[in-house]
Amino acid sequence: MISGEAVLVEDEGRTIVSPGDVVAWAKGVQNGHHLINESEADCSFVVISGGDRESGGAYSDIDMVFTAQGYLRKDGTPYPARRIA
Numbered sequence: 001m002i003s004g005e006a007v008l009v010e011d012e013g014r015t016i017v018s019p020g021d022v023v024a025w026a027k028g029v030q031n032g033h034h035l036i037n038e039s040e041a042d043c044s045f046v047v048i049s050g051g052d053r054e055s056g057g058a059y060s061d062i063d064m065v066f067t068a069q070g071y072l073r074k075d076g077t078p079y080p081a082r083r084i085a
Helices: none
Strands: 006-010 013-017 033-036 057-059 064-067 070-072
Touching: none
Parallel strands: none
Antiparallel strands: 006 013, 006 033, 057 064, 064 070
C-alpha cells in the first residue's frame, strides 16, 4: 500500500492494509482475495502480478474473470474499462 488504507478480504478473513504493507501469495495458492476501500480517503497500491493474461484466470469471490481481451463478468459481459498497458 502506497497511501491510504484498505481492507484485504481473503479466505482467512479481513485485514487492514496500510502504507508500507505488502501482501503476497505463493504461485498456485487458491485464495480468493480483493481490496475494499472503506475509508473516506483515496488509497493507492501497486499490483506486481495480476496473473497471466494469455492463460486467463478467475476471481473466486467476485464476479470477474480475466483473459487476453480484458476483464469480464463470469457471464462474459465485459467490464467498462480503458486498458492503459
